[in-house]
Amino acid sequence: MKNYTYDAEKLKDWIKKDGIKKFAVQVPAGLMHHAKAIREEFSAFGDCYIYAEPSFGACDFPQKQQIQYVDGVVNLGHARIPNITSERVLFLELYADISPNTLSFECSPEVLGKHTALFTTVQYLPLLPSIKEKLKDAGINAHIGRPGKRTMYEGQVLGCDVSSPCALAGYVDSYLFVGDGDFHPHGVCMQTSKPVFRYRINERKIERVQFDRERFLKKRYGIAYTIQKVTDVGVVVCVKPGQLRMHTATALCDTLRQHGKKAQIIYANNISPAILDYSGFDLIVSTACPRIALEDYINYKLPMLTPQEALLGLGEKKEYEIDQIL
Numbered sequence: 001m002k003n004y005t006y007d008a009e010k011l012k013d014w015i016k017k018d019g020i021k022k023f024a025v026q027v028p029a030g031l032m033h034h035a036k037a038i039r040e041e042f043s044a045f046g047d048c049y050i051y052a053e054p055s056f057g058a059c060d061f062p063q064k065q066q067i068q069y070v071d072g073v074v075n076l077g078h079a080r081i082p083n084i085t086s087e088r089v090l091f092l093e094l095y096a097d098i099s100p101n102t103l104s105f106e107c108s109p110e111v112l113g114k115h116t117a118l119f120t121t122v123q124y125l126p127l128l129p130s131i132k133e134k135l136k137d138a139g140i141n142a143h144i145g146r147p148g149k150r151t152m153y154e155g156q157v158l159g160c161d162v163s164s165p166c167a168l169a170g171y172v173d174s175y176l177f178v179g180d181g182d183f184h185p186h187g188v189c190m191q192t193s194k195p196v197f198r199y200r201i202n203e204r205k206i207e208r209v210q211f212d213r214e215r216f217l218k219k220r221y222g223i224a225y226t227i228q229k230v231t232d233v234g235v236v237v238c239v240k241p242g243q244l245r246m247h248t249a250t251a252l253c254d255t256l257r258q259h260g261k262k263a264q265i266i267y268a269n270n271i272s273p274a275i276l277d278y279s280g281f282d283l284i285v286s287t288a289c290p291r292i293a294l295e296d297y298i299n300y301k302l303p304m305l306t307p308q309e310a311l312l313g314l315g316e317k318k319e320y321e322i323d324q325i326l
């Protein structure tokens with residue numbers, strides 16, 4: 001597969017061990033344009049179909065009834081979330097095809113501080129030891145945190161679990177994300193006032209991640225307190241296996257009712273403004289992927305809160321807490 005490598009032995013072992021003859025490959029949304037090439041390549045291992053529902057993460061894989069005509073599913077690109085049961089699903093990580101010898105960047109302890117916490121997504125994990133060595137040569141101690149509850153590897157983060165780098169808060173001056181995009185470094189920015197940097201490998205540079213935490217918190221506090229003014233609250237439960245927080249939702253409904261609110265559960269697979277904005281509720285609390293309420297709220301007409309924000313608005317919590325699925 002162009003620009004990526006994967007462990008073909010892991011795929012072969014799964015096929016052999018589980019007696020897989022027919023399997024479907026669930027391709028991440030961002031790699032769908034490679035779907036045809038992936039199917040052709042994976043056909044060497046068995047009868048291979050493309051499962052054309054995109055996957056937004058390791059939290060999002062098909063259930064038994066959706067895959068009854070195949071023996072198993074390969075969820076491509078993501079590492080398994082250790083505390084989620086997944087029957088007949090193989091999580092096959094994809095790694096960026098980059099030689100550690102080509103890594104290059106300039107940095108100094110004046111910018112990053114003497115201690116930094118390195119973190120990344122699955123695709124760049126194999127490069128972390130080499131980056132750590134290069135930082136050491138520049139006089140910077142790079143620390144790689146233990147896996148979180150939802151991650152498999154040291155230094156790995158998900159949008160819903162940045163506990164690997166954040167557990168090092170007491171030891172580091174800064175955080176350094178390896179990769180592109182804002183989604184994952186912003187997850188850390190929400191948790192800390194220390195500087196967060198990003199190493200863009202292709203651009204060979206380390207830059208500060210822009211995030212106005214004070215503005216973010218002010219906005220979220222404001223949204224949290226809107227719950228005091230409303231009556232009808234919809235509590236969203238997402239049925240994707242790794243987003244399903246029914247216990248959180250039912251406990252929250254009980255608390256909302258104790259505060260005089262009318263609370264109902266909304267059960268959904270894909271959450272969208274087209275459904276929720278016309279649901280008749282005054283406000284939505286989302287127990288699905290935390291980043292929907294924290295970042296996509298802007299697309300919704302109704303105020304959307306995380307469970308922690310709802311509790312803060314009701315006076316059940318004193319401090320603001322970022323929602324993570326831990």
Ligand code: SF4
Binds near residue numbers: 289
């Ligand atoms: S819950 Fe959200 S952030 Fe976590 S893996 Fe799923 S899509 Fe990613």
